[in-house]
Structures are given as structure tokens and as C-alpha cells.
Amino acid sequence: MRTRQKLKPSGRVTLIEAAQAAERFEHRGRGAISNQAGRFERQTHNLFDDGWSTIEDDAAPLETILMDDTAKTIITFNNSPDISFDRTVNPYRGCEHGCIYCFARPTHAWAGLSAGLDFESRLFRKANAPELLVKELSRPSYVPKPIALGMNTDAYQPVEREQRLTRRLLEILSAHNHPVTLLTKSALIQRDIDILGPMAEKGIIRVGVSITTLDRKLARKMEPRAATPERRLETVRALSQAGIPVLVMTAPIIPGLNDHEIEALLDASAAHGASGAGYVVLRLPYEIKDLFHEWLAQHVPDRAARVINLTREMRGGKDYDAEWFRRGRGHGAMANLISQRFQKAAARNGLSSQRPALRTDLFRPRESIGGQFLLEL
8 A cells, every 4th residue: 555654743633533544544353443653752653645546455464573572570560559469471562462442552662663553463472481480480589479471461362372482381380389360362271271270279370251242243343363252251161160260351341332241241251150250441541542542433433422422431531540440440420330230240140359369378489409490391
């Protein structure tokens, strides 16, 4: 496609501008419509019709590129009071699932890349993650608490099928009897039931499966390379039957788009063996708000304005409110209604909002000989 790029100072994209761009450009199998510059860039690029009659052409296929991230540490700590874990391990940066609403998209800006198409097609792998994890778990000062594996981007995204970094990390954590939590949209996690099952018997694993909608067409547009809703429900059942505690996250709940599915989602989750459920309402920090508005204009133009207005209603008139505890729940009449409906449906299905505690007393660092820690895998 031949286009020219016009530069203008970074700023907010109006819904009209988003609609005009969305009508013309779409990469099949990708969530984002554009590749807007990150918030640290001085200029942003806008595509426009240059008169060469190429505006009707389909966008060229976007190839996924996997690059190495030379990480120096692998366990990341946080002290956020509204997050249930204080440490994470992320084997990948960026996520090929392409979920348009993903809260991790803005992290690509730190690498000088876009939160849009770059985030889902320019991926980083931490090839040395297993070695780093062994080293960090073996430090005399290390105090074990549950590690959230792949919370920034999905640890079971498509590249994991060949890279197997997540599996290697699980093997290490299992060998150390270290507690782990996982959250995924992928059916690929079933591959590792042989590791997760024995960990569950020891009380050191808890798994979450994220199911945003039961509408396959909507899921295809909103989460283009994630497992279908049916496959995710099948995954809940497979994990549950293997004795692994499964929590279903109905996240994000988007008012005016998928909030009408709350009850159906929880009914289906319970029927497939989930023991608990949680939710988060749509979050639109930084670049995500413009990307999401573009997506609305392209895929649900008749509901775009309503979704935006209802979302802002939960955020005090803003696209996003970063205040602790409010950022994941919102506030106001719509947020209260979502909370009440969710709680009633969860209670009716026997789905607990409490996460089962994981054991830390079983943890043991590997023995060492001559200062070298051993790990037989």
C-alpha cells in the first residue's frame, strides 16, 4: 500500500479521526488498527489518501518478529496495594494474541515501539529466563511468595509452542516447590498439566483462565489470536478434572459491549468446573484509549459512542482513573451495577472470589557443590 505520512505533534485522536482511519486500514488477524507512536515520541504518524488509488487495497500481512531481550533479572517486584501478588516473571514482552484492550500495550513505548501493531507483532523473548530464575531463587536472602507467571503478557501466547520458555520456568518452580499463579487465554496450558497436576497436589499452583465473551465473532475481533471461547471453557474443564484450582476472570467487562454476558459467562464457567471467579472493568491508560477508540470505530461503529460514554461514566468523565482500587472496578452507578450483578451470579454458581492460599513452607533452594547450584530437569 502506497501512503504518505503526515507528522503532527502528539495528542489525542478524536473519534471522527479514528473512524476515518479505521475505515481504510486493517491488518487481518491483528487487534490494533494502527501503529500510533508511543507517548515518549515527539511526533506521531497519520495515514491519509495520497490520491494514488491504493486506499481500497487490503493492508499487507503483518509478520511476527521475535527478538531477544537480554534481561539481567527475571523476577519483578511490585508494591501496588490493589494487586494480589508482589512478584512476577514474564518470559515474553509483547503479545501475539492482539487483545485490543490489553493493559500491557503501553510498555512497548519504553523500547521506542508502538503500543499498537508493534506490540502484537514485535515480540521479545527472554531466552536466559530459566538460568536467571535458578540464580535468583537460590539467593540466601530470597523469601518465597507466590510468583505470578506471565501477568504482563500471556505466558502461553502462540510463540510459546516452539519456544517452551514457560514450560522450562514451570519445571524449575516445580523442582523448587515454589508457589505459582498463572493467568492465560490459551488452551496451550493443557500441554503442561503433567507439571501443574503434581504442583496442585502440593498446594503450590493456582490457574486463572480469562474469558471475555462467549460471542465467537466478537472474540475474533477483540482477541484475534487467542483461543476461542469454547476452547477456553474446555481448558477450564481439563484443568479442573486434573485437580488444578481454576479461577475464571471475566475481564475486561466493557459496558455497552460485553457487560450483558456477565451471568452467562459465570454460568458457563461453573458448568465447566471453575471454582472461583473475578472481574476487572475496562482500563484505558496511556495509548490504549486511542487504540481502543479506533477499534470501536472499525468493528462496532453503531455502539462506539455509547461504549465510550459509559466507560467515562465509570471514570468520573475521564477515559481512565489510575487511583488505587478504582482502576480495576471504576465507580458510580454503572460500576455499582456491574459489581452487584457479578456478585449475585457468582454466588448463585458457587464461585468464590477468594483465592485459595498457596503453600510457601515447601520451598527449597537446590543444593550446591562448589558454589554451583544444581538443577536436574
